[in-house]
Amino acid sequence: MSLEGYIGIDADQPMSEGALEQLREKMRAAQAQIAGIKKEERKHKKKEHELHKILMKFVQTSQKKELVLLISRVLEKNVPANFVLAIILLGNEDVQRAVGNYLMLQQPDEKMVQSDGKALIFFGEEDSSLPLKVKIEVDNWIKGMMFQAGETPQKLVKTAYKREMIELPKEYDFDDTKYKEKKTVRSQIFRLMAFVLRDFMEQHKVDQEYEQLKGFSKFILEGIVKKTEEMLDSMEFLEGDTAD
Numbered sequence: 001m002s003l004e005g006y007i008g009i010d011a012d013q014p015m016s017e018g019a020l021e022q023l024r025e026k027m028r029a030a031q032a033q034i035a036g037i038k039k040e041e042r043k044h045k046k047k048e049h050e051l052h053k054i055l056m057k058f059v060q061t062s063q064k065k066e067l068v069l070l071i072s073r074v075l076e077k078n079v080p081a082n083f084v085l086a087i088i089l090l091g092n093e094d095v096q097r098a099v100g101n102y103l104m105l106q107q108p109d110e111k112m113v114q115s116d117g118k119a120l121i122f123f124g125e126e127d128s129s130l131p132l133k134v135k136i137e138v139d140n141w142i143k144g145m146m147f148q149a150g151e152t153p154q155k156l157v158k159t160a161y162k163r164e165m166i167e168l169p170k171e172y173d174f175d176d177t178k179y180k181e182k183k184t185v186r187s188q189i190f191r192l193m194a195f196v197l198r199d200f201m202e203q204h205k206v207d208q209e210y211e212q213l214k215g216f217s218k219f220i221l222e223g224i225v226k227k228t229e230e231m232l233d234s235m236e237f238l239e240g241d242t243a244d
Contacts, residue, residue: 047082047102048080048081048082048152050102051081051082051085051099051102051103052081054081054085054095054098054099054102055071055075055081055084055085057098058071058088058094058095058098059071059072059075064199066195067088067192067195067196067199070188070191070192070195071084071088071192073188073192074186074188074189074192076188077159077186077188077189078155078159079156079159079160079186079189080148080151080152080155080156080159082102082103082148082151082152083145083148083149083152083156084192085099085102085103085148086103086141086144086145086147086148087145087189087192087193087196088192088196089103089141089144090137090138090141090196090197090200091196091199091200091203092196103144103148130206131204131206133204134200134201134204134206137200138197138200142220145220145224146224146227149224149225149227149228150228150231153228153231153232154232156225156228157225157228157229157232159186160185160186160189160221160225161183161184161185161186161225162183162184162185162186162187163181163182163183164181164182164184165179165180165181165182166179166180166181166182167179168180185218185221185222185225187218189221190214190217190218190220190221191214191217193217193220193221194210194213194214194216194217197213197216197217198210198213201213
């Protein structure tokens with residue numbers, strides 16, 4: 001699209017000197033906006049490249065073979081490197097040191113913290129058997145994943161779902177066959193989350209059933225992806241309003 005098309009003008013329409021000056025202002029603003037977008041894209045690609053290198057180094061050097069296998073299965077689905085690193089940060093100090101400020105946790109949007117009215121927090125205050133340090137670290141782990149989901153929202157939503165076309169039941173035999181899309185979060189991702197969480201619990205001498213951790217991890221992943229998808233829908237709606 002040309003710059004004229006980008007700012008919405010008709011190049012063949014004659015205009016006054018005042019209108020021409022307004023046009024020049026719009027073009028300067030549009031050029032600055034485009035330059036800013038391109039700069040952010042370059043910055044994002046550089047960060048993504050660095051995070052991918054960190055992740056691949058961990059995969060190649062880690063002695064945790066089962067963890068490496070789970071990470072590899074997630075990477076096969078092209079899940080963003082920043083989100084995968086946010087998952088394996090919990091309890092892995094070597095990864096925490098390697099990523100440095102790349103995955104600096106910022107305060108997530110309040111809308112990203114809730115899922116169907118339930119806070120995405122692993123342990124309630126009523127569970128006094130768990131050390132406070134464990135509760136805090138797990139809570140920060142979840143918030144970190146939510147924040148990183150917002151850093152690469154389109155890619156995460158695209159890769160975190162397994163999509164299938166399901167045939168709908170026919171009312172009559174002669175009806176045309178119709179389908180609907182079924183989306184489920186990928187088991188590879190929440191299995192990785194559950195493994196990391198179990199490993200972390202074992203480090204802190206906390207006994208938890210793996211199946212329970214897996215179910216919880218699935219719930220957390222569903223909440224994160226759902227809220228990320230809602231955020232994208234809101235952004236598209238707002239951009240549509242701005243374009244008008």
